[in-house]
Amino acid sequence: MRPTEALDEIAFLLERDLASPFKTKAFRSAIVAIAPLSDDEIATRVADGSLKRTKGIGSTTYTVIEQAVDGDVPGYLADLREKIGGPVTDAGTSLRAKLKGDLHSHSTWSDGTTDLASMARTAQRIGHDYLVASDHSPSLTIANGLSTERLEKQLVELDELNAQFDDFRMLAGIEVDILIDGELDQSDEVLGRLDLVVASVHSKLRMDSNAMTERMLAAIRHPRSNVLGHCTGRLIQGSRGTRPQSTFDAATVFAACAENDVAVEINSRPERQDPPDDLIQVALDAGCLFSIDSDAHAPGQLGLLDLGAARAEAAGIPAERIVTTWQLERLLEWAS
The missing domain is CATH 1.10.150 (DNA polymerase; domain 1)
Incomplete structure (x- = not known):
């Protein structure tokens, strides 16, 4: 070798x-x-x-x-x-084989450990057709969130990077913060230039359940929201310690996701395992779409999709309702 x-x-x-x-x-x-x-x-x-x-x-x-x-x-x-060296888990292999990409990843543009090119090469090597560059938005300063000017520079780099590939594509995206009032942490004009938008709560995770519900509903109803990221914000293990899940009216939130065609992310990171199993069932019963994502901050973490696929398969989510099993053309049509 x-x-x-x-x-x-x-x-x-x-x-x-x-x-x-x-x-x-x-x-x-x-x-x-x-x-x-x-x-x-x-x-x-x-x-x-x-x-x-x-x-x-x-x-x-x-x-x-x-x-x-x-x-x-x-x-x-x-x-x-x-x-x-084997798979992360022996479960979920049938569904894992159907996944064509990943909508949630980070690079050195925000708090990832490697550049976009390294993320892209690894994604292609492990069989992805596409990977979304979804670095953080401005308000998350602790994660070096991208200002509008920096995001515009990243878009240029993505265009240059895609010119090097024939059968793989890096998609322009963002993990945009859901602010306290439910607004998204980037202008509508900028969000409209992206291929895909993951909207996530990162602050005030312990706020009142009713207020959190209204906060999430406002973001879900935003016309540029495509994916609701790690919806409870919980941490159940790992070096960052543990954190309880946010409380909100799950039936109402997931009904809004289904109504507004916003996919619920199954976050594959072992310290998150978000949503919990009971909330996955609520979202499934509500008719939601899902997105199995790695939330990778390094190339090797793209392999964590094995864990998300295992959880989705165990929950009985049909592959057709998982947007990351879709061909790129269909995914982009849905996201637009």
């Missing part, structure tokens, strides 16, 4: 396993360091020892590269494959 492929697979597996970003950064940095070199140049620099002195190459990544150049599967990668 090529050294870049070995490094990429290691980073992917670590990211999918939600390892520390500091741990995965070493492998991503090594990919950047050797990407301009041909295989022969890499082999030459391994042979003469100069690669050890190359910026971005550490002792562990050097060993991985050296073993790949020698024609071996690097030991570090072999160990990872044995420990975490």
Whole structure:
């Protein structure tokens, strides 16, 4: 295997396993360091020892590269494959195979760990037809949310990136904050230029149930809303600790989603598992569409879709009602 492929697979597996970003950064940095070199140049620099002195190459990544150049599967990668190399879960594989893309991902434009190109290449490699770049909106300053000016620059980068692909597409999107009054945290003009809009609550999660219901209803009824992201905001495990779910009138909220053709996100992150199972059932009974999304903040986390597919299949959601099983043309027609 090529050294870049070995490094990429290691980073992917670590990211999918939600390892520390500091741990995965070493492998991503090594990919950047050797990407301009041909295989022969890499082999030459391994042979003469100069690669050890190359910026971005550490002792562990050097060993991985050296073993790949020698024609071996690097030991570090072999160990990872044995420990975490299979699917995230053995459940939901039938539905997982039908998913064609992912509507919720983040890059270094906001609080992701890698650039758009890295996210795109990984999405294509794992079989996606499309991936939505849905970085945060301005009010979420803690996540480096995009101002209008920065979002416009990202749109230019997306156009340039798409010119490099034939059978894959990065879609322009946003995870827009639902503000306290239910307004969306970006102008209608800007939202109208995007392919898809995920609307999520990130602040005042413990507000009164009636007020939260009205807040969510206003956002759902906005003509540019396509997906209601991680609707309860709960955290049930992980490094950020736990957080109880928001309270709202679920029957009313999901009825509005069905009426306004807004999909309910099944967020695949293990620390979220949002919505809870009982609310998935309420949304299913209300006639809602669904979107199984990774909410990936690193390329390997795109693989978390396995978990969302398992939950959706267990809930008995028909594939036809999951918009991420749709062909790109149909998805874009719906989103517009």
